[in-house]
Amino acid sequence: MTLTKTILATTALTFAAGFATAQEMSNDMTLVSWGGAYQKSQDLAYLKPYLEMHPEVSATWDSSSNEAVAKLRAMNEAGNVTWDVVDVVASDAIRLCDEGLAMEIDPDTMLAAAPDGTSAAEDFGDLLVSDCFIPQIVYSTTVGYRTDLVGDTPPDDICDIFDLEAYPGKRSLEKRPINTMEWALLCDGVAKDEVYDVLGTSEGQERALAKLDTIKDQVVWWSAGADTPQLLADGEVVMGSTYNGRLFSVIEEQKQPVAMLWDAQVFDLDGWIIPAGLPEDRLARALDFIMFATDTQRLADQAKYISYGPARASSAPLVGKHAELGIEMGPHMPTDPANAKNTFLYNYEFWADYRDDIDAKFQAWLAK
Amino acid sequence: MAALTPISRTPVSFYLPVTAAAGAFAGLLVGTSQGAPWAGVLYGAGLMALISLILTRVLPSEKAGRWTLVALFLIGGYAMAGFPGAVVGGLFGWFFGWFTFWLYEGRYRARLAPYLTPFQVLWHFSFRVICGAIFVFLITPILVVMPLSFNAENFFTFTPEMLRFDPAGYSLKHYRDFLTNSVWQDALRNSVMIAPAATFLSVSFGTLAAIGLSQPHVPFRRAIMAMLISPMIVPLIISAAGMYFFYSRIGLQGTYLGVVLAHAALGIPFVIITVTATLVGFDRSLTRAAANMGANPVTTFFRVQMPLIMPGVISGALFAFITSFDEVVVVLFVGSAGQKTLPWQMFTGLREQISPTILAVATILVAISIVLLTVVELLRRRSERLRGMSPG
Numbered sequence: 039m040t041l042t043k044t045i046l047a048t049t050a051l052t053f054a055a056g057f058a059t060a061q062e063m064s065n066d067m068t069l070v071s072w073g074g075a076y077q078k079s080q081d082l083a084y085l086k087p088y089l090e091m092h093p094e095v096s097a098t099w100d101s102s103s104n105e106a107v108a109k110l111r112a113m114n115e116a117g118n119v120t121w122d123v124v125d126v127v128a129s130d131a132i133r134l135c136d137e138g139l140a141m142e143i144d145p146d147t148m149l150a151a152a153p154d155g156t157s158a159a160e161d162f163g164d165l166l167v168s169d170c171f172i173p174q175i176v177y178s179t180t181v182g183y184r185t186d187l188v189g190d191t192p193p194d195d196i197c198d199i200f201d202l203e204a205y206p207g208k209r210s211l212e213k214r215p216i217n218t219m220e221w222a223l224l225c226d227g228v229a230k231d232e233v234y235d236v237l238g239t240s241e242g243q244e245r246a247l248a249k250l251d252t253i254k255d256q257v258v259w260w261s262a263g264a265d266t267p268q269l270l271a272d273g274e275v276v277m278g279s280t281y282n283g284r285l286f287s288v289i290e291e292q293k294q295p296v297a298m299l300w301d302a303q304v305f306d307l308d309g310w311i312i313p314a315g316l317p318e319d320r321l322a323r324a325l326d327f328i329m330f331a332t333d334t335q336r337l338a339d340q341a342k343y344i345s346y347g348p349a350r351a352s353s354a355p356l357v358g359k360h361a362e363l364g365i366e367m368g369p370h371m372p373t374d375p376a377n378a379k380n381t382f383l384y385n386y387e388f389w390a391d392y393r394d395d396i397d398a399k400f401q402a403w404l405a406k
Numbered sequence: 407m408a409a410l411t412p413i414s415r416t417p418v419s420f421y422l423p424v425t426a427a428a429g430a431f432a433g434l435l436v437g438t439s440q441g442a443p444w445a446g447v448l449y450g451a452g453l454m455a456l457i458s459l460i461l462t463r464v465l466p467s468e469k470a471g472r473w474t475l476v477a478l479f480l481i482g483g484y485a486m487a488g489f490p491g492a493v494v495g496g497l498f499g500w501f502f503g504w505f506t507f508w509l510y511e512g513r514y515r516a517r518l519a520p521y522l523t524p525f526q527v528l529w530h531f532s533f534r535v536i537c538g539a540i541f542v543f544l545i546t547p548i549l550v551v552m553p554l555s556f557n558a559e560n561f562f563t564f565t566p567e568m569l570r571f572d573p574a575g576y577s578l579k580h581y582r583d584f585l586t587n588s589v590w591q592d593a594l595r596n597s598v599m600i601a602p603a604a605t606f607l608s609v610s611f612g613t614l615a616a617i618g619l620s621q622p623h624v625p626f627r628r629a630i631m632a633m634l635i636s637p638m639i640v641p642l643i644i645s646a647a648g649m650y651f652f653y654s655r656i657g658l659q660g661t662y663l664g665v666v667l668a669h670a671a672l673g674i675p676f677v678i679i680t681v682t683a684t685l686v687g688f689d690r691s692l693t694r695a696a697a698n699m700g701a702n703p704v705t706t707f708f709r710v711q712m713p714l715i716m717p718g719v720i721s722g723a724l725f726a727f728i729t730s731f732d733e734v735v736v737v738l739f740v741g742s743a744g745q746k747t748l749p750w751q752m753f754t755g756l757r758e759q760i761s762p763t764i765l766a767v768a769t770i771l772v773a774i775s776i777v778l779l780t781v782v783e784l785l786r787r788r789s790e791r792l793r794g795m796s797p798g
Contacts, residue, residue, distance in 0.1 A: 068743055073758035100743030101754040112647075116654035120742050264760040271561035292560055 063326060064319040065095050071125040073101030074264070075287055079343035080125070080174075082361075084331035091330075095323070106130060110139045110313060119313045122324040125174070128167050128307040132390055135170035140311040141321075142169045148325055150333040152352035161334070161350045165307055167386055172310045172332055173349035175340065178303035178372035178381070179217050182270055182285040183277035185295045193277060196302035197225035200253055210266045210278030213259035215400040216389060217279065217304045220382060222249040224302060234388045243396060247403045259404070270296050282372050286345035290363060290370075300377040304384050309349065347373040411520040413512035421462070421509040422455055428505060429454020432498060440486075458506040472503030490569050548772060555580055555765035562760055580766035590763065593751035600662065600747060601730040604669035608726035611670070612677025613719055617711070619678070620685045635675035642735045645672070650739040660742030668740045669733060673726030680725065684718030717786055724782060728775070 069085065071077040077099060085097055102109055106126050113119045126134065134140040143149070145166060149158035159166065165173040183193055188205055199209055199221065211218050223233050223242065226249040236242035250257075258275055260266050266280035267288045285298045310332070312324050330336065337348035338356035345367060348354060357367050368374055372381075430451035437446015457475065465471040476499035483495020508514055518527060558577035559565055567575025584590045615634055619627050637645055649668050650659060658664035688711065696706040712719075734749040741747070748767065755764050 073754050075759065077758075098743045100746075101758060102743075104757065112650065113654075116651050116659070118654035118659055120660050262757045262760075264758060268561055268563075268760045271559070272563045294561075 062319060063323040064317075065323070067095060067097045067122045067320075067323055067327065068100055068120055069097060069123050069125070070100045070102050070106060070121050072103045072263075075344055076283065076346075077101060079340050079346075080331075082343050083340035084327075084336055087336070088327055088330050107133055107139075110134060111137070113313070114139055114315070119315060121313055122316065122320055123310050123312055123328060125308060126311055128171060128173070128309065129386055129389060129393075131171035131309065131311050132168045132386060134311055135168045139314055140170035141314045141316075143172055143312070145172075148329065150329055152334050152350065154352065156352060161352050163351060165349050167307065170311050171307075172328060173307050174309045174332060174337060175346035175349055176305055176307060176373055177346045178282045178300075178305050179212070179279055180282050180285065180298055180300055180303035180372075181277055181279050182266065182288065182296050182298040184270060184273060184275075185297050187273065187276045192297065192299075194299055194301060196221055196299070198299075199277060199279075200225050200249065202253060202256060205276055207276035208256050208258050208269075208274060209253065210258040210260050210269050210275045210280075212279060213261045213404070215396045216393075217384075218250065219243070219246040219396065219400070220304065220384075221302060222246040224382070225249060230382065233382075234385050237396075238388070238392065243399055247399070250403075267292075267294075270294065282370075283344045283346050286370050290360075290365065300372070301380050302382045303372055303377070303380075304382045305372065306384055307349065308346075341367050341371065345370040345372075347371040409516040411515050411518060413516045416510060416512050418459075418462075421506065422458060424509055425458040425502070425506055426451040426455040428502070429457075432502075436486075454502060457502065458510070461503070461506050462510045468507050472500070472507070475499045475503040488569070489571065551765050552769050552772075555762055555769045557762045557765075560761055562762060562765070580762045581770075583761075583763045584766050584770070587763070590748075590751060590767070593746050593748045596745055597731060597748040600665050600669060600745070601727050603666045604673055604730040605723055605727040607666065607670035608673030608677050609719060609723045612674045612722060612726070613681050613715075615674070616678045616681035616685060617707075620682060631678070634678055637672050638675035642672075646736040646739040649736065653740055659740060660744065662745055665737055665741045665745050665747075668736050669730035670726075672733065672736065673729050676725035676729065677719070677722030680718040680722035681715055682718075684715045688714055716789070720782060720786070724778070731771075 069080075071080055081099065085099075089095055089097060100121065103125050106124050107130050110119070110121070110124070113121070124140075131140065135142070145159040145162065146157050149162075149172065151157055152161045162173055165176070167173075181193070181196065181199060183205075185192065187207060191204070193199075193201075193205060198205055199211070219237060220233050223236055223246050224230065226245060228236050228242075237246065258269060258278070260269070260278070260280070263281050263284050266275070266278035267284050269275040269278055270288060271292070271294050282298070282300075282303065285296065288294045288296050289298065310328055312321070312328065316324060332350075334350055334352045335356065337350050338353040338358070340346070341348055341353075341357045342359065342361040348357065354373070357371065359365060360367055369376065372378065430447045433446035433448070433450015433453070434443055435446070436450065437443045440446065461468075461471045461475065465474070476496055479495040479499025479502075480492050481495075483491035483493070483498070485491075486495070514531070515527065518530060522530070553568070554562055554564065556576045556578065557563070557565065557568065558575050558579070565575050569575075618624060619631055619634075624630075646668075649671075653659040653664045653668070658667065692710055692714075693706050696710045697703070701709065731747075732749055733747075734753050737745065737747050737750055738753075741750070748771075752764050752767060755761060
């Protein structure tokens with residue numbers, strides 16, 4: 039009898055507590071990111087200061103961004119969304135937004151304005167590529183090479199990837215068509231602003247694959263951002279593509295004999311989305327966190343820990359030195375004018391439309 | 407073991423081709439490492455044929471010949487690849503010296519029964535070589551991981567310092583990272599909490615099910631058995647996806663209880679199979695005798711049946727424990743970040759940041775597994791000895 043009563047009383051209390059806080063903010067938060075050094079930089083720059091301001095909150099990181107789209111679909115189907123803020127690349131954000139799995143954001147009410155009063159929408163500018171997407175960083179996919187394996191004339195042109203005579207040896211490229219196909223066309227003589235027009239035709243796709251055919255047996259295909267750094271450190275490959283922050287870590291933090299070329303680096307964006315349909319209290323907490331974590335100072339702070347460029351224009355002047363190495367981070371940003379002399383603009387709409395089709399062709403070509 | 411067969415020297419036409427073949431194989435290994443496998447085969451075969459001829463025909467004493475060979479290979483290895491090359495070269499030299507005389511003097515025949523035909527002798531040794539090769543195939547990946555976990559660099563790479571056996575190339579920092587990093591510690595704590603709980607449930611339910619299913623009068627025994635061991639047969643990803651949607655509906659997804667139950671379901675088949683196997687040898691008249699003497703079924707179970715089927719229960723428990731401790735697919739679905747286990751952390755770590763901390767963890771886990779299995783085996787032998795089942 040007593041036991042039953044206790045249980046009933048506890049249940050009643052729990053419910054009462056639940057109702058009482060329903061209009062307030064939940065104190066549990068699950069953040070989803072990519073793991074590794076990137077997640078660590080977010081932890082140090084955004085979450086640590088936030089938790090200092092709100093000691094009542096307990097936050098958990100889930101390093102599942104790689105499968106965020108699939109998992110959010112499953113969560114939505116099961117009616118059990120357990121994530122509060124999710125870090126995804128821009129193209130995933132666009133997909134999630136189209137499928138109604140991410141919440142639409144109003145930049146002017148939900149995001150902080152710049153210190154000088156510029157509205158958030160203006161401060162982020164073109165980088166707000168989707169209604170659901172809150173950009174954090176600009177990163178680029180670029181090429182690193184072993185300084186001791188390339189002879190006296192280090193590569194300085196993206197097309198050196200395709201030059202087996204000058205730079206014999208294995209090279210690593212990403213196991214997906216994005217970036218790889220664009221580079222192949224650029225190096226096959228297509229002008230930069232025509233690349234997507236050509237890639238939209240099936241002859242263009244054949245042309246890109248034919249170019250890749252010339253180096254196919256010398257390519258190690260990677261799928262995780264950590265692969266190329268490992269292959270370079272091993273000396274397994276002479277050069278390989280990966281994210282610029284990974285190369286920064288290999289060169290400056292791990293002191294490997296590696297250098298990078300910024301030529302034809304492909305810019306991409308990474309940022310937060312908030313899953314659609316969160317309960318009131320969790321949504322309030324997620325919005326509060328996002329408002330804080332994407333303000334001008336926080337985005338600039340992140341660059342202390344990793345060499346990715348902040349997504350706000352107003353953050354750029356605030357970028358300082360690396361927290362541990364003490365080196366100036368400005369010159370390591372993909373957006374630095376010296377590095378951005380020849381950049382390649384990634385076309386989100388193109389890939390949103392053509393991805394499935396070209397993916398299938400690319401995978402079939404790989405298997406040949 | 408004493409010699410069974412008197413031995414005599416063998417003709418050149420026998421030992422020369424055999425040593426040449428062994429040399430070709432060794433040459434293949436060395437040649438591949440130098441980027442020219444086929445040249446390695448040719449050189450290896452020629453060199454070994456020559457060496458075996460010189461050893462047996464030119465040099466007067468076996469001992470002097472073998473030591474000279476070791477010295478030569480040592481120097482050759484050093485010239486090719488420095489200090490590690492010298493170690494490998496020395497081992498090769500010792501092996502080929504021994505191998506040549508083993509064949510030449512006919513020693514290989516000494517410990518085999520005299521009536522064996524040449525083919526039986528050949529099979530005797532081929533069988534051992536095949537077993538050895540399988541063993542090497544299974545063990546090498548684990549052995550490679552161990553030294554790499556002491557790497558001073560943050561990559562899965564044998565650095566030049568490591569290959570020179572320079573202490574500066576080695577470090578315990580990845581072990582320190584594992585022991586101090588809160589992410590790894592949380593994962594370890596979760597694993598240590600989940601695995602024993604799941605094992606306890608698997609063993610309780612699995613043993614009961616096995617005992618029940620071994621009673622001849624239970625209807626649909628085979629169907630029930632098939633259903634209970636299905637988690638072992640159904641692809642894990644299917645069980646995981648099914649559990650995810652089911653557990654989400656009933657509020658178990660993302661809870662410790664959910665992960666424990668899921669792992670228990672995966673562990674039960676192992677317990678059922680091992681316990682059923684021991685029950686085959688269990689004499690039912692013992693339970694009848696116990697009942698006859700007034701013991702109720704519960705007492706009979708704990709005092710008579712349980713001690714006798716203990717080895718099956720323990721090995722089932724071990725499998726259930728390892729299943730839960732190593733499992734990554736189901737926990738990725740059923741758990742949430744709060745229940746991140748060691749394998750999960752290793753999985754994401756491997757994908758996001760190839761860090762030798764994973765290797766340090768793997769080495770620790772391998773060490774724990776070896777200790778665990780050794781202890782269980784020792785206990786089993788002890789109990790068998792105590793019960794007089796084996797002369798021990």
